[in-house]
Amino acid sequence: MKRALVSVSDKKGLAPFIKKLVANDFEIISTGGTKKFLDEAGIKTIAVEDVTGFPEILDGRVKTLNPLIHGALLGRREVPAHVETMKKMHIEPIDLVCVNLYPFKQTIEKSDVKLADAIENIDIGGPSMLRSASKNYQDVTVVTDPKDYSVIAQEIAEKGATTLQTRAKLAAKAFRHTAAYDALIAQYLSKRTGVEAPEELTLTYNLEDTMRYGENSHQKAWFYRDALPSKYALSSAEQLHGKKLSYNNIKDADAALRIAREFDEPTVVALKHMNPCGIGRASSLETAWDLAYQADPISIFGGVIVLNRKVDVATAQKMHQLFLEIIIAPAFEEEAFAILAKKKNLRLLQLDFASKNERPQKEVVSVLGGLLVQEQDVLHEEPKKWEIVTKVKPTAEQLSTLLFAWKAVKHTKSNAIVVANSKRTLGIGAGQPNRIDSTKIAIKKAGSAIDDEAVLASDAFFPMDDCVEYAAEHGIKAIVQPGGSIRDKDSIAMADKFGITMLTTGIRHFRH
Template identity: 70%
Template sequence: MKKENSMKRALVSVSDKTNLVPFVKGLEEHGYEIVSTGGTKKALDEAGIKTISIEDVTHFPEILDGRVKTLNPYVHGGLLARRDLPEHMKTLEDLSITPIDLVCVNLYPFKETILKSGVELADAIENIDIGGPSMVRSAAKNYQSVTIVTDINDYDQVLTEIEENGDTTAETKAKLGAKAFRTTAAYDALISQYLTAQVGLEDPEKLTLTYDLKETMRYGENSHQRAWLYEDALPKSFSILEAEQLHGKKLSYNNIKDADEALRCVREFDEPTVVAMKHMNPCGIGRGDSLEVAWDRAYEADSVSIFGGVIALNRKVDLATAEKMRKIFLEIIVAPGFDDDAFAVLAKKKNIRLLQVDFDQKDEPTKDEVVSVMGGLLMQDQDTLKEDCHDWEVVTDVKPTEDQLKAMMFAWKAVKHAKSNAIVVANNERTLGVGEGQPNRIDSLKIAVKHAGDLVEGSVLASDAFFPFDDCVKYAGEHGVKAIVQPGGSVRDQDSIDMANKLGIAMVTTGVRHFRH
């Protein structure tokens, strides 16, 4: 039942006017007088809501094209005065300052402005709100007495509590106060990121990052771990987080990590390519003149490990490819799209997740990678280096053929996405064997050669880092590898070169390593 409510004052100043009128009408109906500014006041006046101009409160006109209008003691005094301190309330009375009981503010659209193509610095700066965050912070500091509303999703709850109690509850005031400071912190973080980029500073003394909660997950890496999915406040189109899920149940924590790695990997290739990812390691990569052929080759690369894997394809999925993929259990298929008949076939499998990603944006500028460590985080560029095999240095007597160079470039792109120590044995069509995540390189090589089987004869090999000894070259050559690409840079490079020469292997060095821990 509604309690009688003495006249209270609400200050309303918003950029996003969604659902504003019914919210403010509700405040008015429950005994609030409304103070407003600029465009907000105009919208409320047009809706027939009686408002008080901010100038009538501050006794001072808006100046500097509206840059200064609420930065005034008559506003901030009304927000910050503690209602439980008689001396504060006496000061308000002596100075004829009316207390403000509720503030509804959302900020200038800085994020929306900088996301616009070709935005000028001057436009961005004009959309940096000063008065709004100041009011939000003042109200939030005094949240025991002032209800601060910064999110349109809170309008209904606030009105319901005022309807039932004459005011919001102490618990709600506290929660809204905390949200208000999160709002201003995130807003300032975006501004600091933008202006820091404008001056070209890569290692600021303070790192300000902000993310938006996208989903509370069922659990994390294991069922006893809680988990949350947050997305960068400035999202990237070419990402799993921006993918359109066309079918299947929600992605899990591990699904997202696997799908992300598969998408990173398939981005490397221009021709029709299929990447099979398992536990964030590629178990098979195939390419061909058609997607169906690429699938066949990826499947043949490791027909055991692909079971329950995540598949990324860089072409729209056709019926022929879909018919083959549906025959085995797959967790996720990520692609630029699905033909209608292909989708119909795959969607018969209830649990498979089908994700559509905008591959037109695969070359958009990347975000830095952030990895947590105990007590802090590490940040680095993404490993998106573009390389040309003709820039590599041939270090052996035997020179690689053009076909071998093409196969080595394929293997080199693949090994970038296997965990170190990583070895990929391949031909020009697919990976033959992948060895990854071993404490030493020779064990990774043995795993890759074992997977390759008889097909290792005449193959090429890529190593994500240099060979510290000649044992890998010796083992590879003895099992039929004919060409090797590796970064070089070991103090014992010559030992590996001499072994390659002894076994008739062509070897090139890239001068670049691709560790992936």
């Protein structure tokens, strides 16, 4: 008879699969809880200790780490010397291994997990068996995923065994599985021990979706979910309605969520092509929407909208009048949802905004030949630490508006300039190779909306005084910028010439 070794923590679909193996002349070796589960299902099993002649020890930490198990997995059936050794050592070959691992991930996801519990859920014997079986896939079938049960059972029933091609694919899958498992353990222990820059970076993600295409229609693309995703992340959002998200949708939605995270008052963020086109804040969501729309009623068309309050009917009715790609909010009133869902392609997503201040994951960006890794730019802004560098001092109202503009420019592609008043962005200049062009774009977009309370924020210092001069000539009364240029004195002198108040933060917010 053929032999299968079965030891799983996830027992979903297990009994029907094992019954099919038994029907095809497999005898079953099993361990602990899995053996008990199969016995109760009426499936005859052999205990591992009856194969090894050695009992489980150390509270179950050692049970399958034995030559009679690993020899049965690693022995090459086509090598006479291996066959002779196995006969001499009374090692009976194992033809199939069905193993999934201790629930380490589920354990560390618990908010109150203790280190000792995490350590006890690090599987040793399971990965060892999977690796042994996978190395010898010429002879051994390795099964890690319940989703594969039916295909494997059908192949065995029809052909008497799995094909070499199937075994090779399953072996590769098993190595991916153990690699991801070990990567998660490495991440957890590295974090626990305060390692910021490991000499070897181990990351693991799970395939969430295969995209129709990538950034352009000729590019293939896939969306992978962090193995331990943040609650405030697009991968944790629930899509309630609309078409599947595209590659560009996901990037834009992520950028919009990063902006919305900055604000506590009712706020609406409108985003297009990775840049905000309007941010409005008010005492009510409807008014915040009106302000975000007024900021750029042209660019908002086909945009991504993030609202940090439950969507009400009045706001939904106004949004329904436009073509929008995505709307993300903490919740939707029933009638508001019904209004928006009339557009079958409009993507409506619900997300836990209560978790927006949780510690974010590091950013990982691919470059040719490697990765760049950095912390997210979630610096808590402290206007009290900003330096007033001009003769004119800011009013309390101006300081509040400057902070609003500063938060907006932080999420605009460099070179970035944002013109804003206390309620909304007025004009945004983004992604230009020089700062004066971004300034001109922002002020042109703001146009006649520039009033006595309009301010300007720059994500990095002014290399010359031309931006300050241009802003002053168009009605700007207050500016915030990082400072640090060798020509800071020129910009300060220009601000003093026009009676502008200028503050430097000492911190820049490049976003490439």
